[in-house]
Amino acid sequence: xxxxxxxxxxxxxxxxxxxxxxxxxxxxxxxxxxxxxxxxxxxxxxxxxxxxxxxxxxxxxxxxxxxxxxxxxxxxxxxxxxxxxxxxxxxxxxxxxxxxxxxxxxxxxxxxxxxxxxxxxxxxxxxxxxxxxxxxxxxxxxxxxxxxxxxxxxxxxxxxxxxxxxxxxxxxxxxxxxxxxxxxxxxxxxxxxxxxxxxxxxxxxxxxxxxxxxxxxxxxxxxxxxxxxxxxxxxxxxxxxxxxxxxxxxxxxxxxxxxxxxxxxxxxxxxxxxxxxxxxxxxxxxxxxxxxxxxxxxxxxxxxxxxxxxxxxxxxxxxxxx
Amino acid sequence: xxxxxxxxxxxxxxxxxxxxxxxxxxxxxxxxxxxxxxxxxxxxxxxxxxxxxxxxxxxxxxxxxxxxxxxxxxxxxxxxxxxxxxxxxxxxxxxxxxxxxxxxxxxxxxxxxxxxxxxxxxxxxxxxxxxxxxxxxxxxxxxxxxxxxxxxxxxxxxxxxxxxxxxxxxxxxxxxxxxxxxxxxxxxxxxxxxxxxxxxxxxxxxxxxxxxxxxxxxxxxxxxxxxxxxxxxxxxxxxxxxxxxxxxxxxxxx
Numbered sequence: 001x002x003x004x005x006x007x008x009x010x011x012x013x014x015x016x017x018x019x020x021x022x023x024x025x026x027x028x029x030x031x032x033x034x035x036x037x038x039x040x041x042x043x044x045x046x047x048x049x050x051x052x053x054x055x056x057x058x059x060x061x062x063x064x065x066x067x068x069x070x071x072x073x074x075x076x077x078x079x080x081x082x083x084x085x086x087x088x089x090x091x092x093x094x095x096x097x098x099x100x101x102x103x104x105x106x107x108x109x110x111x112x113x114x115x116x117x118x119x120x121x122x123x124x125x126x127x128x129x130x131x132x133x134x135x136x137x138x139x140x141x142x143x144x145x146x147x148x149x150x151x152x153x154x155x156x157x158x159x160x161x162x163x164x165x166x167x168x169x170x171x172x173x174x175x176x177x178x179x180x181x182x183x184x185x186x187x188x189x190x191x192x193x194x195x196x197x198x199x200x201x202x203x204x205x206x207x208x209x210x211x212x213x214x215x216x217x218x219x220x221x222x223x224x225x226x227x228x229x230x231x232x233x234x235x236x237x238x239x240x241x242x243x244x245x246x247x248x249x250x251x252x253x254x255x256x257x258x259x260x261x262x263x264x265x266x267x268x269x270x271x272x273x274x275x276x277x278x279x280x281x282x283x284x285x286x287x288x289x290x291x292x293x294x295x296x297x298x299x300x301x302x303x304x305x306x307x308x309x310x311x312x313x314x315x316x317x318x319x320x321x322x
Numbered sequence: 323x324x325x326x327x328x329x330x331x332x333x334x335x336x337x338x339x340x341x342x343x344x345x346x347x348x349x350x351x352x353x354x355x356x357x358x359x360x361x362x363x364x365x366x367x368x369x370x371x372x373x374x375x376x377x378x379x380x381x382x383x384x385x386x387x388x389x390x391x392x393x394x395x396x397x398x399x400x401x402x403x404x405x406x407x408x409x410x411x412x413x414x415x416x417x418x419x420x421x422x423x424x425x426x427x428x429x430x431x432x433x434x435x436x437x438x439x440x441x442x443x444x445x446x447x448x449x450x451x452x453x454x455x456x457x458x459x460x461x462x463x464x465x466x467x468x469x470x471x472x473x474x475x476x477x478x479x480x481x482x483x484x485x486x487x488x489x490x491x492x493x494x495x496x497x498x499x500x501x502x503x504x505x506x507x508x509x510x511x512x513x514x515x516x517x518x519x520x521x522x523x524x525x526x527x528x529x530x531x532x533x534x535x536x537x538x539x540x541x542x543x544x545x546x547x548x549x550x551x552x553x554x555x556x557x558x559x560x561x562x563x564x565x566x567x568x569x570x571x572x573x574x575x576x
Contacts, residue, residue, distance in 0.1 A: 054420055074425070093334060093338070106419065106424055107423065150418070
């Protein structure tokens with residue numbers, strides 16, 4: 001455990017009756033980091049978030065916030081924590097100002113600093129205009145902002161956001177994302193989501209969880225390297241023989257597709273695009289399409305989660321046979 | 323911390339029409355009873371000087387009024403307490419409190435203080451009626467103080483039961499019905515004690531002693547017995563601790 005780790009999750013288990021929602025989860029969140037917590041629905045994201053947020057007790061394992069055990073000394077640990085649950089906890093019959101004042105008070109912000117804290121939270125979340133309106137009358141996007149304002153009002157070192165963009169329209173999603181990026185400048189953020197572009201646009205590190213287990217934990221740079229292209233899609237008007245293409249230097253394999261195009265695979269450090277273009281021009285093949293096929297985070301996600309599900313099904317059927 | 327929660331609770335109560343209508347209805351019904359009691363006093367007045375140790379206006383008007391108020395508030399308090407925790411659970415705002423750096427006991431005590439402030443306002447409004455008699459006469463303040471203390475403790479006990487029942491469910495109506503049931507049962511425990519107590523002995527004495535009404539009656543008569551006060555304080559403490567335990571268990575459930 002490094003000095004700088006704000007959240008340390010150690011061997012976390014959570015059972016709902018027989019069902020194991022979180023299985024032996026271990027990870028760390030360092031200062032200033034934005035972590036994307038990815039997983040299909042029902043993977044255990046929200047359960048983990050609720051445990052870290054102090055809303056749910058783990059069946060086994062420990063959660064340390066800034067080195068403080070959340071079960072042993074909950075009030076101290078929670079002072080460092082801002083939490084926005086899946087459905088924002090808003091008192092709908094209060095105005096935005098009243099609600100934020102209440103949040104400031106229950107988060108133990110001293111009275112002299114209260115005004116400033118509320119104003120800065122409102123400004124950062126773009127709520128200055130709606131301070132006197134009732135929460136019930138706000139649009140869902142604004143309600144979500146009030147939820148985020150509530151989570152950052154006491155400037156905690158970690159902010160947990162559980163699916164903050166669910167149910168918003170595309171414009172609101174963009175606004176909330178830029179708000180999250182803004183929040184990330186000052187706080188560590190754990191962002192749970194099942195929307196992949198969100199992770200790619202906001203996060204420093206990706207953690208994929210599936211069936212309660214952590215199946216991937218990598219920084220965005222590592223992911224980018226992984227996601228480098230290794231195939232090209234090529235469309236030619238007059239198709240040459242396959243072995244003519246294979247003879248181009250760098251080409252490892254050629255596969256012709258049903259729509260008349262070919263997929264050319266190559267080694268990562270030896271891109272044959274230039275050679276293909278030269279050959280095509282020289283031989284008059286009529287090249288009109290050349291697309292590098294990039295593996296997306298989505299494919300990685302689908303591969304990991306579905307192969308895992310597959311393995312799980314196989315393991316179960318083996319068990320049945322035995 | 324406690325006052326932040328209490329303040330919000332009180333605010334939410336007054337933001338809903340429920341609190342206002344309850345205040346109005348209770349005041350109306352008790353005012354009618356008060357006037358009827360004054361009527362009775364006017365009839366009795368000529369004969370009172372002839373009686374040895376005759377009851378005064380406090381005994382004839384104020385004490386029965388507070389006695390009746392207890393009965394009416396038994397019906398009303400569950401309606402006020404029903405939303406305390408169940409509503410937060412249903413609207414999923416409980417997580418706001420759980421994620422904040424406050425202890426479960428602060429949450430429960432805060433809510434209790436909030437609802438007690440409301441009930442205190444109601445109590446003061448009720449006490450205005452007997453105090454208005456000062457315009458034309460004098461009151462026995464000792465009896466009145468003991469009776470009001472009794473009503474206050476009784477209301478606090480109702481609120482503690484209501485709070486606990488509200489912590490058990492996500493449906494305010496269920497909380498209201500069950501706290502009403504518990505309170506009524508505690509009220510009538512006394513009957514078993516009264517009717518068969520003489521022959522059956524010990525067991526029923528205990529039941530009678532547990533009855534929430536028995537202790538109130540003593541205070542109404544102006545008898546200040548610390549045992550009665552301690553009974554109410556223990557009663558309140560037990561239900562508050564049960565509510566705290568219930569909220570703690572919320573995190574470990576399923």
